[in-house]
Amino acid sequence: MTTATPTTLAQKIVARACGRDTVTPGEVVTAQVDLAMIHDSGGPRRVEPILQDLGVGLFDPDKVVLISDHFVPGDTDEGARILELTRQWAKARKVAFHDGEGICHVVLPERGHLAPGMLVVGGDSHSPTGGAFGAYMFGIGATEMAGVLATGEIWLKVPETILIDWQGSLSPGVTAKDIMLALCGRLGMDGGQYQAVEYTGPAIAALSMQERMTLSNMAAELGGQAGLIAPDATTAAFLEGVGGDPARVCDWRTLGTDPGAPLMAHHVFDATTLAPQVAAPHSPANSAPVTEAPETPVDVAYIGACTGAKYEDLKNAAAILRGRALAPGVELLVAPASRRDQDRAAAEGIMAVFEDAGARILANACGICAGYGADRLGEDVTCISSTARNFKGRMGAASSKVWLGSPLTVAASAVAGRITDPRDFLPTKGVLA
Amino acid sequence: MTGRVFLLGDDIDTDQLAPGQYMKGGIEMLAAHCLEGVRPDFAATVSPGDVIVAGKNFGMGSSREQAAEALKHLGVAGVVATSFAGIFYRNAINLGLPVLTGADLGAVTDGARVRLDVEAATLELPDTGGRVALAPLPDNLKALLADGGLVPHLKKRFARKREKEKS
Numbered sequence: 001m002t003t004a005t006p007t008t009l010a011q012k013i014v015a016r017a018c019g020r021d022t023v024t025p026g027e028v029v030t031a032q033v034d035l036a037m038i039h040d041s042g043g044p045r046r047v048e049p050i051l052q053d054l055g056v057g058l059f060d061p062d063k064v065v066l067i068s069d070h071f072v073p074g075d076t077d078e079g080a081r082i083l084e085l086t087r088q089w090a091k092a093r094k095v096a097f098h099d100g101e102g103i104c105h106v107v108l109p110e111r112g113h114l115a116p117g118m119l120v121v122g123g124d125s126h127s128p129t130g131g132a133f134g135a136y137m138f139g140i141g142a143t144e145m146a147g148v149l150a151t152g153e154i155w156l157k158v159p160e161t162i163l164i165d166w167q168g169s170l171s172p173g174v175t176a177k178d179i180m181l182a183l184c185g186r187l188g189m190d191g192g193q194y195q196a197v198e199y200t201g202p203a204i205a206a207l208s209m210q211e212r213m214t215l216s217n218m219a220a221e222l223g224g225q226a227g228l229i230a231p232d233a234t235t236a237a238f239l240e241g242v243g244g245d246p247a248r249v250c251d252w253r254t255l256g257t258d259p260g261a262p263l264m265a266h267h268v269f270d271a272t273t274l275a276p277q278v279a280a281p282h283s284p285a286n287s288a289p290v291t292e293a294p295e296t297p298v299d300v301a302y303i304g305a306c307t308g309a310k311y312e313d314l315k316n317a318a319a320i321l322r323g324r325a326l327a328p329g330v331e332l333l334v335a336p337a338s339r340r341d342q343d344r345a346a347a348e349g350i351m352a353v354f355e356d357a358g359a360r361i362l363a364n365a366c367g368i369c370a371g372y373g374a375d376r377l378g379e380d381v382t383c384i385s386s387t388a389r390n391f392k393g394r395m396g397a398a399s400s401k402v403w404l405g406s407p408l409t410v411a412a413s414a415v416a417g418r419i420t421d422p423r424d425f426l427p428t429k430g431v432l433a
Numbered sequence: 434m435t436g437r438v439f440l441l442g443d444d445i446d447t448d449q450l451a452p453g454q455y456m457k458g459g460i461e462m463l464a465a466h467c468l469e470g471v472r473p474d475f476a477a478t479v480s481p482g483d484v485i486v487a488g489k490n491f492g493m494g495s496s497r498e499q500a501a502e503a504l505k506h507l508g509v510a511g512v513v514a515t516s517f518a519g520i521f522y523r524n525a526i527n528l529g530l531p532v533l534t535g536a537d538l539g540a541v542t543d544g545a546r547v548r549l550d551v552e553a554a555t556l557e558l559p560d561t562g563g564r565v566a567l568a569p570l571p572d573n574l575k576a577l578l579a580d581g582g583l584v585p586h587l588k589k590r591f592a593r594k595r596e597k598e599k600s
Contacts, residue, residue: 028573041456042496054587071457078457125447125496125520141498141524147583155573189444190490194519223490225519283444371453391448391494393470 006258008161009228010196013136016250017119025160025262034118034135034249035063036148039104041070041372042123044089045082046142047149057093059152064095065113067104072365075374102338102364105129105217105306109209110340112244116231116252121148126306126388128197128224131216132209133239134231134255136196139220159196159225160264161257166203168272173423175316176211177307177386177406179203179269180218181277185287187267192224195264198257199229203271209238210310217307218388221284230256276422278384279404282392290409290421300383301326301414302395303354303407304335304362305369308386311341313407317386318345318353320411320425325357327417332359333375335367357414368395377402384413435559436482436510439475440543441468443488447521450492450500460499460506467503481508484549484556486541488514491532492521501525511549513538513556513567526574529582533567541565551578 007015007022015023017031038047043066051057058064066086074080083099090097098107105126108114116134121127123145130137138156140148148154166179183191197219204212212229219227229235231253236246246252275289303309303317314336326332334354336342342364345351354361362368368375369387377383377396383403385395390402405413408422415425449470455463468475485491485504491514492500501524504512511531515538525532531551540563541547541556548557552575556565570578580586 028571042498046498050584053584054591056591076457082457123496125494127496139496139520141496141501141520141527143498143527143583144523147527147587150587189493190516190518193516194522223493223518371448372456376454389494391446394448394453398470 006260008196008257008261008263009198009230009255010136010159010161010226012255013117013119014156014158016117017136023158025158027158028155029158030153030155031119032153033063033121033148035065035113035120036145037065037067037104037108037120037122037127038145039066039070039124040068040082040086042142042145044086047146048089050143050146051150054150056150058095058149061094063152064149065108066090066095067098067107068100069103069365070370070372072100073363079373100364102340103306103366105213106310106337106341109133109213110242110338112239112242115239115244115248116235116246116255117250121145121154125220126217128219128227129213129217129306131219131226131228132212133235134229134252136226136228138225159194160262161196161198162192162224163257163263163266164197164199165266165268166199166201166271167268168270169203169206170271170274173408173426174274174276175406175408176207176214178274178277179271180215180221181279181284181287181404182274184218184221184279184284185277187222189221189283189285190223192219192222194223194225196226196228197222197224199227204229205232208312209234210312213310214307221388276406276409278409278419279390281390281401281403284389284404290405290419293419296403296419297382297417298330298384298413298419299381300377301330301332301410302368302383302385302387303410304333304367304385305387306337307388308407308410309335309337311344313386314341314345314350317407317411318350319427320408320422321357321415322353322427324415326414330414330417332357332414333362333368334359335362336364339364371395384410384419386410434482434510435546435548436480436484438541438543438545438547439472439479439483439485440541441471441485441487444490444493445471445487447492447494447497447500451497451503456497456499460502463499464503464506467507476507479507479509482510483508484510484547485512486514486538487512489516491517493518496520498524498528501528501530505530511551513549526577527583529578531578533570535565535567538565
């Protein structure tokens with residue numbers, strides 16, 4: 001038996017992608033891309049003119065997935081035109097296309113496109129979501145994406161790894177979103193400095209795939225390039241359940257960070273003592289336990305986005321809302337992250353809870369998180385939101401104020417009319433994970 | 434080419450550089466609203482050759498490359514910051530907009546005359562005779578910038594390939 005040098009999960013994936021046995025953090029390498037995901041905003045309308053300028057086609061149409069989500073539901077003339085162009089491109093270029101089925105980061109794994117060990121690029125900053133499945137996935141801009149589509153390759157600096165270890169277990173009413181907001185507060189939005197962030201520990205191992213997706217997604221908010229979680233039986237079961245193959249590119253059991261591998265930093269946190277978190281405007285880094293938040297009345301409660309409106313997010317929020325009314329004057333908006341998740345929620349009576357509460361249900365898309373469509377926050381509106389980022393003016397008027405919280409915290413705040421600890425509203429024990 | 438310094442703070446995000454509500458429009462429209470949330474006079478007063486000097490994590494947030502494209506469109510000669518967000522940094526280089534980090538930018542004042550020398554990795558301040566050392570770019574990125582960004586770089590590469598196939 002050879003005594004191989006201990007390496008990180010990130011090193012293993014990158015080494016495979018550039019056809020090498022090992023790579024060293026800091027070296028610049030050219031890697032082959034296993035999959036490229038694009039969406040309606042940074043996709044066809046931006047990359048096609050570049051491809052034409054270069055005079056080349058796609059490196060491999062079977063390795064390209066297109067998902068429309070940013071301008072869905074096409075509620076402005078220009079948005080509708082962009083969606084039509086997106087549809088025509090999908091046909092012409094013969095790529096897998098998911099139209100209006102939900103947010104790209106949620107649709108990509110739920111349709112079985114991902115597998116552990118892949119190197120994947122996405123035309124969206126929350127592409128690290130793929131890391132929840134043990135894929136090294138990161139976001140790039142449209143010009144770089146056009147380069148990938150033309151050549152099938154991309155350069156990267158082999159990342160150092162920041163290991164974030166959560167010991168213990170989460171208390172009822174505390175979720176992956178609370179873990180992330182706490183991390184943004186503790187480490188800052190450049191806490192990752194474009195390294196690979198990797199989450200480990202018993203609290204992470206206990207999480208469902210959808211909860212893990214929230215952690216990987218918001219590695220972007222820590223400034224990481226990727227947000228990895230080593231694949232395990234939970235990962236394999238999820239992928240098999242959606243018709244994917246966890247062993248598609250390599251033996252997923254070999255994918256993990258070896259003991260003694262080189263780490264840039266190793267943070268250890270205690271999940272047991274973590275309280276629900278909220279982030280004050282205008283940065284996810286402005287986070288604090290909800291118990292310490294100032295008394296803040298809210299006008300709008302938004303349950304949406306890739307980090308806050310997946311099936312489990314909807315289920316958690318509905319558990320708080322069931323049998324309760326919204327506070328007078330509060331508007332509740334719900335944009336389920338995918339059609340599949342919405343259908344499942346509807347079948348289980350979860351959507352009915354939102355409808356009974358008087359929520360307005362928006363399309364399975366990015367909704368007001370990205371601020372692209374007709375639904376936007378008005379002047380001076382205060383919103384509590386399950387989204388990933390609360391930059392000034394992102395979701396509407398520059399005078400609007402967005403607080404971030406878990407879907408539970410958003411639901412509880414909608415009922416109370418002010419930012420509220422969701423643990424005060426928890427139903428009978430056992431309903432929530 | 435000399436220009437003026439636009440001095441900005443930490444954590445300038447992509448929603449400030451390319452506001453979401455103008456993303457449906459072209460680069461003209463986006464550029465006209467570039468940074469209006471933090472520096473309302475920016476788009477109207479910036480001139481070719483001007484340099485943005487900023488704090489940490491410049492360009493954090495979205496992968497929308499219009500954040501870098503808007504600056505280039507307005508003639509900004511480059512951005513110098515304590516640190517950059519990774520995606521913005523890649524986008525800027527790919528679009529041919531120089532982005533350099535500097536550890537000690539404290540002497541740079543808003544409105545000062547300035548010249549950014551990418552090759553030498555310095556920021557020259559002719560009025561005070563000051564010269565701020567910046568971190569040199571890695572060779573692969575210098576090559577991309579020298580070609581004017583990723584598209585011209587790839588054009589050269591494909592042309593070489595076609596040449597080779599012909600011979």
